[in-house]
Amino acid sequence: MKIKLNRIDEDFLFECTNSNGNKILLDNTSKPDSKGVSPMESVLMAVAGCSGIDIVSILKKQRQEIKSFSAEVEGDRIQIGDAKPFKNIMVRFYLTGVVDIKKAFKAADLSFEKYCSVSKTLEPNVKVDWEVFVNGEKA
Structure with missing residues (x-):
């Protein structure tokens, strides 16, 4: 099992991708405009x-x-x-x-x-x- 993580903004937003290409977004949810889950x-x-x-x-x-x-x-x-x-x-x-x-x-x-x-x-x-x-x- 392998996951790839890429930072996709200038702050804390990360895109995580599995081997099938499925993605989730991780972010620092203490920010009011977070775009992913912690x-x-x-x-x-x-x-x-x-x-x-x-x-x-x-x-x-x-x-x-x-x-x-x-x-x-x-x-x-x-x-x-x-x-x-x-x-x-x-x-x-x-x-x-x-x-x-x-x-x-x-x-x-x-x-x-x-x-x-x-x-x-x-x-x-x-x-x-x-x-x-x-x-x-x-x-």
């Missing part, structure tokens, strides 16, 4: 995306009919010297459709316990918790 926001996005792919994949294999799927992720940070790494991350998944709530819970559990490489990478230092809601009901 690197720390991208970590939260990666947790949601990684586990989201797992959950949808598992539920599709079980022939669950997902009408909508979304997630909200919050990260609590701590000060360690000059850095502010995450201490805790909370991911909440929201599904609608003809989805068995127990299967949705199990799919999320499998993602975080076994499959999600992003949360596994963070795991030694960051506590990642999660919740699943199906058609408004907490699993």
Whole structure:
């Protein structure tokens, strides 16, 4: 896996490109006119995306009919010297459709316990918790 990063303005805007040519913009979001996400926001996005792919994949294999799927992720940070790494991350998944709530819970559990490489990478230092809601009901 290889990512290329290029500075594309006179300040802090970076374009990151993967080997398939897909791109995201990273920026210093403390600026009022930022045009990308912060690197720390991208970590939260990666947790949601990684586990989201797992959950949808598992539920599709079980022939669950997902009408909508979304997630909200919050990260609590701590000060360690000059850095502010995450201490805790909370991911909440929201599904609608003809989805068995127990299967949705199990799919999320499998993602975080076994499959999600992003949360596994963070795991030694960051506590990642999660919740699943199906058609408004907490699993």
